[in-house]
Amino acid sequence: MNDDIANIDLSLDPPTTVGLLTTFICNQFESKGFKDAVLGVSGGVDSALGVALLANALGPDHVTGLAMPAKQSDPQSLRDARLVASTFGIKLIEQPIGGLISNFFGREKNIDRVRIGNAAARFRMIRLFDYSQKHRALVIGTSNKTELLLGYGTWFGDLASAINPLGDLYKTQVWDLADWLGVPEEVVYKAPTADLWKGQTDEGELGFTYAEVDRLLSLLVDRDYSIDSLRELGFKPAFIKRVLDMIARSQFKRSLPTIPKLSMKTVGIDFHFAREWAGRPQ
Amino acid sequence: MKRLRLAIDQMAPALGDLDANFKKHSDAIRWAKSEKADLLVFPELSLTGYLVRGMVHHVAIERSDRRLLDLSKQAGDMALVLGVVEKAEDGQFFNSAAYLAGSGVHAIQRKLFLPNYGMFEERRFFAPGDRLETFDTPWGKSGMLICFDLLHPAIGYLLEQAGVRLLISISASPARGITADGDMAGEMAFRLGQETFARLLGLMTIYVNRVGTEEGLTFWGGSQVMDPAGKVICELPMYEEARVICEIDMESVSRARSLFPHLKESRPEFILQELQRIRQSQISKP
Secondary structure, X not given: OOHHHHOOOOOXXXXXXXXXXXXXXXXXXXXXXXXXXXEEOOOOHHHHHHHHHHHHHHOHHHEEEEEOOOOOOOHHHHHHHHHXXXXXXXXXXXXXXXXXXXXXXXXXXXXXXXXXXXXHHXXXXXXXXXXXXXXXXXXXXXXXXXXXXXXXXXXXXXXXXXEOOOOOOOHHHHXXXXXXXXXXXXXXXXXXXXXXXXXXXXXXXXXXXXXXXXHHHHHHHXXXXXXXXXXXXXXXXXXXXXXXXXXXXXXXXXXXXXXXXXXXXXXXXXXXXXXXXXOOOO | OOEEEEEEEEOOOOOOXXXXXXXXXXXXXXXXXXXXXOEEEOOOOOOOOOOOHHHHHHHOEOOOOHHHHHHHHHHOOOEEEEEEEEEOOOOXXXXXXXXXXXXXXXXXXXXXXXXXXXXXXXHHHOOOOOOOOEEEEOOEEEXXXXXXXXXXXXXXXXXXXXXXXXXXXXXXXXXXXXXXXXOEHHHHHHHHHHHHHHHHHOOEEEEEEOEEEEOOEEEEEOOEEEOOOOOEEEEOOEOOOEEEEEEEEOHHHHHHHHHOOHHHHOOHHHHHHHHHHHHHHHHOOO
16 A cells, blocks of 8 residues: 555544444434344454444443354354453343254255355344344444445345444444454454355455555545546556445445335335434324 | 523424424423523424424424414513424425514524535425524624524625624534544534634624434534634533523623724625626626
C-alpha cells in the first residue's frame, strides 16, 4: 500500500461512537417494547463487538448468545465464543448445527462449499428467530459495512436481523471499537474467517486486506471519489474494478424482494412508512 | 420585557402518534408553568415525529385546530413554540413552527429550505414556505427557523432587515459524520449556523433539537441558547431527553449592537441591486 493510501484515516472517536450506538440500541429496544436481545456468537470480532455494545446498553442479563458451530468449524472458534461471553457476563447457549446440515443434504454428494456455507448461515438464522419468538428477544445482526457493501454474507442468513448496530462500521473500525471496549485481544486480532472450511480466512478468500478495501470503500462510497482520483491515489485499476463489481452484484442482498407495480400504493415502491409507524389513527 | 425566562423541552416525539404527543406537550406545559416560564420551546415536528412520510395527511392539522387552542389555554400567559405538520387551506402540507400566545396560533413559519438529498426526502412530502414571518413578542421582534433554514446565511440577512432580535430555531437533526476527534458533522454545522447568526447579526438565538431514534436516525439533542456575544447561556445534554430553565437578558442584544454596530452598514439597496444583476446574468447565459 502506498503512503497516500495508508494515510487515509478511518478512525472514529470511540467514546462518541459507542455513546451514539448505545443510545440507538436503548431507543430501539424501548420503541419496539423489547428488553432482551439474542445474537449469534461465533468467536469472531464482529459478534464480540455486538455482545460488548449490547451488554453495555441493556445489561448482560438481557443478552443471550447462541454459539452454533458446524462440523467444519475450527474448535478454537467455540472457545473464543465462550471467552467473549464470559468477558462480558452474558449467557451463552451452545447449539451445534452439524446434524441439521447433514440431515438436510442427506446422501447428496459433491455439495459445493457455498451451498454448505449458505445452509449453515440459514440454519443459524432459524435458531435465532426461533429463540426470538420463544423468549421475546430481539435478533441483533452483526454484519459490518465492509461485508454489507461487498455482499460477503448470506441473504436471509447472517444478513437477517431486526437491528444491526454494526452496519455503518467498516471492519477496521470494528477492530478499533472492539479493542476499546475490552474484547479480548486474541479475538480482536485473529485472522477474520467465515469458518466454512479449515484454514479459510476472509482476506485469503477475498484476495485483498480489510485495511486496503476499507480505505477504498470509504472514498468510493462515503466521499464520492471519482475512479480517476482513486487511481491517482494509487489504487490499482483491477482492485477498483473488482470491488465495484462486488458492490453492484450484491445490491439485491441490500434490498427487499422486487415487487411489480400494479396498484397506486405498492409495498417497497411508494408505501412509505417508517419502521416506528404506530399505524393509522382510528 | 427585558428578561425572558425560557423553558426548553428537548424531547423525543412518538412518531405519528398525535394523541401521545399532545399529552407530552401538556405535561411539559404543566412543568414549565410551575417553573414560571415566559416561553416554552419544543423541537421541530414535536407533535408528529420526523419521518412522517406516508402518514403526512393523517398527522397534518390546520392552524385553527381545536387542540392547538387547548394547548394555548393550558399555557395561559406563557407562550409556546412547537413543531407541526400544517395543512394549508389549499391542501398542501408544510413542516411548520407555530408560535402560540394568548389564544391560539399567533404566528406560523413554514420551513423554507426542505433538505432533499442523501438521507433527507422532505420535498417528497412537504411544500416549502415562501415567506419569512416575523412577529412581535414581549421580548422584541422575533423570528422562527426550522432546522436546515439555519444553515442558509441569506436568511440571516432577511432577519436582520426585518428587525428581529430574538431567533428561535427548532430542529430534528440526526447524528452523522463522526470523526476521529469525536466531532460530528451534523452538530458542527448547526453550531456554526447558530454562532454566525448570533454574532454577525446581533441576535439572541435559541436552538432546540430533538432526541430519540427513528429507523437508523438518532437525533442528537444538544439544544443551546447563545447570546449575541457568542456566549452559550445554557446547553442541554447530547442524545438524552432533558428540560431546562434559562434566564435570558434581552438587553444584551442592544449592548452587542452598540459595541458592534454593523447593522448600520447593511446597505439593502446595494444587496438587492447586486442580487438582481447576478441573477439576471445567470438567466441570460446562453
